[in-house]
Amino acid sequence: MMNNTTAYRGNIFYFNDTASLENLPKHKNDTSNQYVYIEDGILIVKNGKIDGVGSYATYKDKLSDIKVENCGTKLITPGFIDTHQHSTQSSIVAAYGEKLLEWLEDYVFPGERIYADHDCALKDMTFFLDHLLRNGTTTAVSYGPLFYDASDLFFAELNKRNMRFITGNILMDINAPATLKLSTQENYDISKKLIDKWHNKGRLSYCISPRFALATSEAMMELCGELKKAHPDLYIQTHLNENTNEVKEVKKLYPWSKNYLDVYDHFGLITDKTVLGHCIHMLDEELAQIRDSGAIVSWCPISNNFLGSGLFNYERTLKFTDKITLGTDWGGGNSLSMFAVMDDAYKVSMLNNQKLPSMHRWFLATYGAAKTLQIDSKVGNFDKGKEADFIIIDPDASPFLKYRRRGVEDIFELLFILMTLGDEKIINSTYIMGECAYRADK
Ligand SMILES: [Zn+2]
Structure with missing residues (x-):
């Protein structure tokens, strides 16, 4: 077997596997061994996996037979994990003037119809995945298309790119236009076929994806519960408590429910592999149930700001659960950059006086998400044997960041200015299992 080994020399940052929201340092004077920051370090990648990491000084005599890529003062760090995005909504990002329910009606549903056409679907999703890699995101929990052919194509594209991805066909059988509505049985049959073909194939995991309680019938949710029972390792994703009008409509449609979360829980959909988008307008009893079930919260601040949905309360949520992650909600969110998400998370917290x-934010977007999604034995940091999904960040690619980083002395301030001022232009390259999947200068 060919020994395919490359060493990357540069500044290295990642979290230790013992890191948690509880024990991470809040500022630079906190002593913590929960992260690793090495100036002039070496990351060794062998056959797609991490083989070693340390300072250049300790490695330099052992590198004679290894190809070394010198990244100078660029930052080498694990790729971002986006836990909520709509792969089919690139064509309607940045749509003017509506909040959630009207925005779905006026923009999203017409936009997602193009996925009925094979060529349009392929073109759109190729653009989407290229753009995702350009933004340094290596893993995502993503809503796929409604239709079988387009969903199959999406899985095939992801498999070709060898990405660790959690996705499934979006399910809608009520309150949708005729051109974008399948029968309950059709939705179920498509899901079964896709599970059989793609779940656990390569680095792919299937995710049962009812759009939200207003677009899926009780019969549909019951079938979702059956799928989960038949395949307990499947993920589930849906939306929860995003918009106050949505919450009122859910109560009208499901008068028997104790609260919004109860609608999903009634059908067995709230589990420790369930990713719940938004979670803004939450009752204490819902947060307690999230805690007890181990379900995962995906906070999507750029989308919440764009659609005027509300301010997620991080500290209140954290009192109940630490299973908090970050998502772009590409579609409602107007950026696929996790820098933008981390930036808006900060601003939303400031508006909440937090x-x-x-x-903490960098952790939510990388190793924290890997832990919460239970994929931390595979990705999320640079421990030996992990899959080598990483990015190289070049702060100097932005003239202002280049100016601003002068005098920045520690990793705390560096991360802060990257999150506040960075965007896709500072992603120099993105690696998937040690293979370069995107490079800015190519
Ligand atoms: Zn969404």
Whole structure:
């Protein structure tokens, strides 16, 4: 077997596997061994996996037979994990003037119809995945298309790119236009076929994806519960408590429910592999149930700001659960950059009179998400044997960041200015299992 080994020399940052929201440092004077920051370090990648990491000084005599890529003062760090995005909504991002329910009607549903056409679907999703890699995101929990052919194509594209991805066909059988509505049985049959073909194939995991309680019938949710029972390792994703009008409509449609979360829970959909988008307008009893079930919260601040949905309360949520992650909600969110998400998370927290430290936000977007999604034995940091999904960040690619980083002395401030001022232009390259999947200068 060919020994395919490359060493990357540069500044290295990642979290230790013992890191948690509880024990991460809040500022630079906190002593913590929960992260690793090495100036002039070496990351060794062998056959797609992490083989070693340390300072250049300790490695330099052992590198004679290894190809070394010198990244100078660029930052080498694990790729971002986005836990909520709509792969089919690129064509309607930045749509003017509506809040959630009207926005779905006026923009999203017409936009998602193009996925009935094979060529349009392929073109759109190729653009989407290229753009995702350009933004340094290596893993995502993503809503796929409604239709079988387009969903199959999406899985095939992801498999070709060898990405660790959690996705499934979006399910809608009520309150949708005729051109974008399948029968309950059709939705179920498509899901079964896709599970059989793609779940656990390569680095792919299937995710049962009812759009939200207003677009899926009770019969549909019951079938979702059956799928989960038949395949307990499947993920589930849906939306929860995003918009106050949505919450009122859910109560009207499901008068028997104790609360919004109860609608999903009634059908067995609230589990420790369920990712719940938004979770803004939450009752204490819903947060307690999230805690008890181990379900995962995906906070999507750029989308919440764009659609005027409300301010997620990080500190209140954290009192109940630490299973908090970050999502772009590409579609409602107007950026696929996790820098933008981390930036808006800070600003939303400031509006709530809360300070959200740099390390915590970076953790939510990388290793924290890997832990919460139970994929931390595979990705999320640079421990030996992990899959080598990483990015190289070049702060100097932005003239202002280049100017601003002068005098920045520690990793705390560096992360803060990257999150506040960075965007896709500072992603120099993105690696999937040690293979370069995107490079800015190519
Ligand atoms: Zn969404």
